[in-house]
Amino acid sequence: MENVKCDLLVIGAGSGGLSVASGAAQMGADVILLEGAEMGGDCLNSGCVPSKALLAAAARAASRAKGTDMGIAPATAEVDFAAVKDHVADVIAQIAPHDSVERFEGLGVKVITEYGRFTGPRTVEAGGQSITARRVVVATGSRPLVPPIDGLDRVPFETNETIFDLRERPKHLLILGGGPIGMEMAQAHRRLGCEVTVIEGQKALGRDDGEAAALVIEALRGEGVTIAEGAMAEAVSGKAGAIEVTSKDGRRFAGTHLLVALGRVPNLDRLDLDKAGIETARGGITVDARLRTSNKKVYAIGDIVAGGMQFTHVAGYHAGIVIRQAMFGLPAKASTAHIPWATYTDPELAQVGLTEAQAREEHGDKLEVLRADFAGNDRAVAERATAGFAKVMVVKGRPVGATIVGQGAGEQIGFWALALSQNMKISAVAGMVMPYPTRAEVHKRVAGTYFTPRLFDNKAVTWAVRTIQRWLP
Numbered sequence: 001m002e003n004v005k006c007d008l009l010v011i012g013a014g015s016g017g018l019s020v021a022s023g024a025a026q027m028g029a030d031v032i033l034l035e036g037a038e039m040g041g042d043c044l045n046s047g048c049v050p051s052k053a054l055l056a057a058a059a060r061a062a063s064r065a066k067g068t069d070m071g072i073a074p075a076t077a078e079v080d081f082a083a084v085k086d087h088v089a090d091v092i093a094q095i096a097p098h099d100s101v102e103r104f105e106g107l108g109v110k111v112i113t114e115y116g117r118f119t120g121p122r123t124v125e126a127g128g129q130s131i132t133a134r135r136v137v138v139a140t141g142s143r144p145l146v147p148p149i150d151g152l153d154r155v156p157f158e159t160n161e162t163i164f165d166l167r168e169r170p171k172h173l174l175i176l177g178g179g180p181i182g183m184e185m186a187q188a189h190r191r192l193g194c195e196v197t198v199i200e201g202q203k204a205l206g207r208d209d210g211e212a213a214a215l216v217i218e219a220l221r222g223e224g225v226t227i228a229e230g231a232m233a234e235a236v237s238g239k240a241g242a243i244e245v246t247s248k249d250g251r252r253f254a255g256t257h258l259l260v261a262l263g264r265v266p267n268l269d270r271l272d273l274d275k276a277g278i279e280t281a282r283g284g285i286t287v288d289a290r291l292r293t294s295n296k297k298v299y300a301i302g303d304i305v306a307g308g309m310q311f312t313h314v315a316g317y318h319a320g321i322v323i324r325q326a327m328f329g330l331p332a333k334a335s336t337a338h339i340p341w342a343t344y345t346d347p348e349l350a351q352v353g354l355t356e357a358q359a360r361e362e363h364g365d366k367l368e369v370l371r372a373d374f375a376g377n378d379r380a381v382a383e384r385a386t387a388g389f390a391k392v393m394v395v396k397g398r399p400v401g402a403t404i405v406g407q408g409a410g411e412q413i414g415f416w417a418l419a420l421s422q423n424m425k426i427s428a429v430a431g432m433v434m435p436y437p438t439r440a441e442v443h444k445r446v447a448g449t450y451f452t453p454r455l456f457d458n459k460a461v462t463w464a465v466r467t468i469q470r471w472l473p
C-alpha cells in the first residue's frame with residue numbers, strides 16, 4: 001500500500017466534487033480526487049444533462065404539431081426514438097471533456113478512478129493507495145430509491161440510470177412518482193410518441209406551490225399524459241412488455257414499461273464512515289451550517305447531505321462554502337433561503353424562498369402576495385404562450401419568496417434569487433427598467449402591484465396630488 005499526502009481529498013467527481021477540486025487546485029492546493037464510476041456524476045451522465053436534452057427533442061417534436069393559431073399548418077413530427085437517444089448521448093459527449101480526467105489533471109488535480117473508503121479520521125484508501133489529507137470533502141451524491149414495493153424485484157424496470165439508454169420507444173410508459181423526474185420524463189416521453197401514466201401517491205409536484213403545480217399538471221393532461229394522484233403504488237406484477245401496478249386504493253394501471261422515480265438514496269455504503277467518526281441521519285451525512293460533519297476535518301456537500309436540497313447548483317454552491325473554509329480558513333455558512341429550483345416541463349415551474357403556503361404559515365397577516373399573469377405580458381401574447389404567472393411573497397416591503405410558472409420560468413427565477421440573496425426592497429425591483437417586450441417585464445409588473453393600492457387607491461395621495469397641482473406653476 002502506497003502512502004500519499006495532500007491538502008484536500010475529494011471523494012466523488014460529480015457536480016459538487018468537481019467544483020471543489022477545480023477551485024482548490026487552481027488556488028494552489030495539492031488536491032486528490034476520487035471517482036469510482038463516471039466523471040461528471042449523476043448530472044452529466046444520468047440526470048440534468050440527458051433529461052434536458054431529451055426534453056429539448058420532445059419540445060422540437062411538439063412544436064411541429066402547433067402553429068394553427070399563427071397561420072402555420074401543423075405537421076406530424078416523425079420521431080426516430082433511437083436517433084433521439086443518439087442526440088442525448090451526443091450532448092453528454094460534448095459536455096464530458098469539461099468534467100474529464102484529462103481536464104482535471106491539466107488543472108493540477110491528481111485523479112484516481114477508484115471508489116474510496118475511510119480507514120481513519122483523515123485517511124482514505126483507494127486504488128491501492130492510502131491517502132492522508134488535511135481536509136476531506138465527501139461528495140458521493142445519490143442514486144435512485146427503489147423501495148420494497150411488492151413484486152418490484154420480479155419485473156424489469158427503468159430508473160434515471162437506464163432510461164436514457166433505452167433505444168426502442170416504450171408503447172406505454174408507467175411512471176412511479178410525480179416529482180420532478182417523473183413529470184419531466186412524462187412530458188418528454190409523451191411528446192416523443194409514448195402513452196404515459198404517472199402514478200403518484202400524494203400530489204404531483206407536491207413540494208411546489210399548489211396553484212403553479214396545478215397549471216403544469218393541467219398542461220401535461222392536456223397533452224394526453226394520464227396523471228393519477230393519491231395512488232400509492234403497493235404492488236407491481238407482470239413481465240417485460242406487460243406490466244401492471246396496483247395502488248393502495250385498488251386502482252390498476254397497465255403499461256409496457258415502468259420507470260421508478262420515487263426519490264433518491266445518498267451513496268454512503270462504500271465509505272466506511274464509522275472509521276472516520278462521521279455521523280449520519282435519514283440516510284445522509286449530517287452537517288452543521290458550515291457543512292462540517294461530526295468529524296470537523298471532513299466536509300460533506302451536495303446530494304449526500306442529510307435532508308438537503310438535491311440540485312446541481314446546490315452542490316456547486318456548497319463547493320464554494322467549503323473552498324472558503326478549507327483554502328483560506330475563513331468561516332462560511334450555507335443558507336437555503338435564496339436557493340432557486342426549477343422543473344423543466346412546459347410550462348416550466350420555478351421557485352425561490354417561501355411558497356405562498358409556507359410564507360402564510362410563517363408570517364401570517366404580515367404577508368402580502370403580489371401577482372402578475374403572463375396573459376398581461378405583451379411578449380407572451382405575441383408568442384401565444386400566455387399560460388402562467390409570477391407570484392411574489394412580500395413581508396415588510398421585501399420579497400421572501402417567488403414562484404414563476406410559464407415559459408422560461410427557470411431562467412427568470414434567478415432574478416428573484418438575487419433579490420432575496422441581497423435582501424432587496426420591492427421598491428428597487430419596481431424601479432428597474434426592463435427592455436420591451438420581454439417576458440422578464442413580469443418582474444417589474446409584479447413588483448409594481450405592491451404600489452398600486454398604495455398610490456392609486458389612496459385618498460392621501462389623491463389629496464396631495466390635487467393640492468400640489470393647484471400650486472405648481
Ligand SMILES: Cc1cc2nc3c(=O)[nH]c(=O)nc-3n(C[C@H](O)[C@H](O)[C@H](O)COP(=O)(O)OP(=O)(O)OC[C@H]3O[C@@H](n4cnc5c(N)ncnc54)[C@H](O)[C@@H]3O)c2cc1C
Pocket residue numbers: 011012013014015016017034035036037038039040041042043044046047048049051114115116117139140141142160181267270271301302303304310311312313314315344
Ligand atoms: C433525472 C434527473 C434529472 C435532474 N435534473 C436536474 C436539473 O435539471 N437541475 C438540477 O439542479 N439538478 C438536477 N438533478 C439533480 C442533480 O443531478 C444532483 O443534485 C447532482 O448531480 C448532485 O451532485 P453531487 O456532486 O452531490 O453528486 P453526483 O453528481 O451524484 O456525484 C457523485 C459522484 O460520486 C461518485 N462516488 C460515489 N461513491 C463514491 C466513493 N466511495 N468513492 C469515489 N466516488 C464515489 C459517484 O460515482 C458519482 O460520480 C437531476 C437528477 C436526476 C436524477
Ligand SMILES: NC(=O)c1ccc[n+]([C@@H]2O[C@H](COP(=O)([O-])OP(=O)(O)OC[C@H]3O[C@@H](n4cnc5c(N)ncnc54)[C@H](O)[C@@H]3O)[C@@H](O)[C@H]2O)c1
Pocket residue numbers: 149176177178179180181182184199200201202203204205206231232233234261262263264309310311341342343344
Ligand atoms: N429540474 C430539476 O432540478 C430536477 C429534475 C429531476 C430531479 N431533480 C432532483 O432529483 C430529486 C429526485 O426526484 P424524484 O422525482 O425522483 O423524487 P421526489 O422525491 O421529488 O418525488 C418522488 C414522488 O414519488 C411519490 N411517491 C413516493 N412513494 C410512492 C409510491 N409508492 N407510489 C406512488 N408515488 C410515490 C412521492 O409522493 C413524490 O411525489 C428531486 O428532489 C430533485 O432534487 C431535480
